[in-house]
Amino acid sequence: MLTKGTKAPDFTAKNQFGKDISLAEYAGKKVALYFYPKDDTPGCTKEACSLRDSHTEMISKGFVVLGVSPDDVASHQKFASKFDLPFSLLADPELAIVKAYGVWGMKKLYGREYEGLMRTTFIIDEKGMISEVIEKVKTDDHAKQILKIFE
DSSP states (O other): OOOTTSBOOOOEEEOTTSOEEEGGGGTTSEEEEEEOSOTTSHHHHHHHHHHHHTHHHHHHTTEEEEEEESOOHHHHHHHHHHTTOOSEEEEOTTOHHHHHTTOEEEEEETTEEEEEEOOEEEEEOTTSBEEEEEOSOOGGGHHHHHHHHTO
8 A cells, every 4th residue: 555655646537427537637736535445335425425515625625535446437427426426436447546556455344354445545735745544434524534634
């Protein structure tokens, strides 16, 4: 996994509208790049809705929110529409972005080990450097967890 002080790898991926989104186009802005396992699951929905509910405050603090999961564009479109998400969800079914950020690995659930996406958020500063990494994401209150870093 990438660490604080590392240059954030650039990427280009399609959002829920099929539009190509690149990290490079957000140079000069703070980016909250959050990785989540699956659209429309309980934890991922809580996390997305937390970010949605605080989106205006996050924008006022200079943040752009980008979500990334292995789901495809159609899945993102349904999820974003169902919960009225005002930010881009990036499709990464080939796991290119997920692996570039090092958030794919062994997980454990109910004693069973499997490979999967580790819910993580990277705060990327205006110069494209990772300024914070949140590994212990609080899905219910994730936006406040991000905003608290900059108080």
